[in-house]
Amino acid sequence: MIKFARYLFFIFLLAAILPLVCLFVYSNKKIAKMEYSASHHILNAISRELNYNIENYLKIETANVMQKLYSPKIKKYTRSLIIDTFPNAKIEFLSQFPDKITYYYEINNKDAYPKLYCTVIIPFMEDDIRGIKITKPVEIDKLKLPGPYDIEFYFGNKIENKNLIDKMYAIETPKEIQGFKKNLKYLSLGIPKQKNIAFKIFNFDKNYTKNDITVLIKTSWHIPPANPYERRAGLFIIIAGALLSLLVARYIDINFIIPFLKLSAAANRVKAGDLNITVKINTKQKIVQETFVNFNEMVKGLKEKEELRAGFIRNLTHDLRTPLIAQERALSMISSKFAELNLQDEIELAKSLEKNTNHLLRMVNMLLESYQFNVKKEDMEYEKINLYTLIEDCFIKIKPLADDKMINLKNLIQPNKYYIHTDKTCIERIVINLVANSIDNLKKEGCIKIDAIWNGENYKIIIEDNGNGIPDEDIEHIFDRYYSSKSFNRKIGSGLGLDVCKKLTEILDGKIEIESKIDKYTKFTITLPNRLKE
Secondary structure (H helix, E strand, O other): OHHHHHHHHHHHHHHHHHHHHHHHHHHHHHHHHHHHHHHHHHHHHHHHHHHHHHHHHHHHHHHHHHHHHOOOOOOOOOHHHHHHHOOOOEEEEEOOOOOOOEEEEEEEOOOOOOEEEEEEEEEEEEOOEEEEEEEEEOOHHHHOOOOOOEEEEEEOOOOOHHHEEEEEEOOOOOHHHHHHHHHHHHOOOOOOOOOOEEEEEEEOOHHHEOOOEEEEEEEEOOOOOOOOOHHHHHHHHHHHHHHHHHHHHHHHHHHHHHHHHHHHHHHHHHHOOOOOOOOOOOOOOHHHHHHHHHHHHHHHHHHHHHHHHHHHHHHHHHHHHHHHHHHHHHHHHHHHHHHHOOOHHHHHHHHHHHHHHHHHHHHHHHHHHHHOOOOOHHHOOEEEEEHHHHHHHHHHHHHHHHHHOOOEEEEOOOOOOOEEEEEHHHHHHHHHHHHHHHHHOOOOOOEEEEEEEEOOOEEEEEEEEOOOOOOHHHHOOOOOOOOOOOOOOOOHHHHHHHHHHHHHHHHOOOEEEEEEEOOOEEEEEEEEEOOOOO
16 A cells, blocks of 8 residues: 555656656757847847948938039049049049939949949039949948847848858957857858748848849847757746645645545534444654644534433333333223213313324434444345335325325326335325424414425435425534524424434435425425336
């Protein structure tokens, strides 16, 4: 048993660790996905800033050209002076006056290696000159941004080696992402094929270029921390904490929760009337041990007191029963003598005394029956019973009580329809006690109906009266011995009879239920299994 418990514990521990391992793997993938998403956010930010720099580069070059051409230090420009002012540029003098200042990017793809230029067209009036077109090579380094990425410029919409215009690398890397430096050597020309490299492609703004120019930004999507284990340290801490919590929870479960659950179950059994229970628990917790010892001593004391009380009531009722029987027989003889002498008043008085004596005798018998109740399942004698005939026999036995209050007894069960295999004496005691309970709590000229239902699995015997009903707060205690109703006085004999009915029904593997509405009806339903053998 101990080995089995240990195996069970290890299985429980494994079942707890496996989800944590899955969580660890899932978290790694989740972190990788987050890093991938973060790298694309970086690429988007880079592309926006690069677009901004590309746009500003043209404006700055245009401003430089205008500053040099309209310098106040030079009073008159000549063609040679203009050419000398822009030594690295291609100068073209226009004979027609341009409408406005124009600037854009263009590509010289006539050479073997395409190059990127920026062109500025400015209106300029000097002699026969009406405008100047200045074309300068783009200094890619001036577009460069600090960060871990590689930027490549291509002519047209194809990212191919023959279309490559220029490329640049980041030299300065922010401290926050210095881990990218070691990944730069893996960057290659064109669209990357490595899984750990992220990239973004965008085109120059059409407003600033005469040709299609494609820009490719590449970087590694994985951002390694300074220490590669730092990212996983949190997960290891979570797993260690979870395992520690699991062990603590297991310790608390074994030493506190399980013992007190057993104690609660035992308390419910004591509440139900089982005073033969002794709770045992293996724990080293002193306070728990003391609690269980006190509980067992309490149950033992209750059992001793119950035995004393039951013995006292049995002896008392037995002593009362003999004189009551003698009194009942004496009153019966006196009533007969008065009848012979035709003394009507004396006859009524004697019958009234006889009736009260019968009532007292019935209550004493129920007390004895309740405390001497020792029927067991093995004592049951099962036989095939006609339910209709059984109810008719019960009505014959209880009819004198019903006639005194002019109560109508109705047997609604169809003759020769329902047969049940059960103990006849048990069923008769249940039915008679329930009908007697209804009679005791009905007014004159009331009605009691008994019907039966077969639902394919078991029989339901329904006993219904049209009495005052039972309040909801009393229904859950109606089968408790000696329960005293809070809303109206129930007779003690009836209470004892209901207690016996419940015990007998449970011995027959059935159950008894009650349904009631004030001033309308009270309905008892006895559900019994069908033991009929065909």
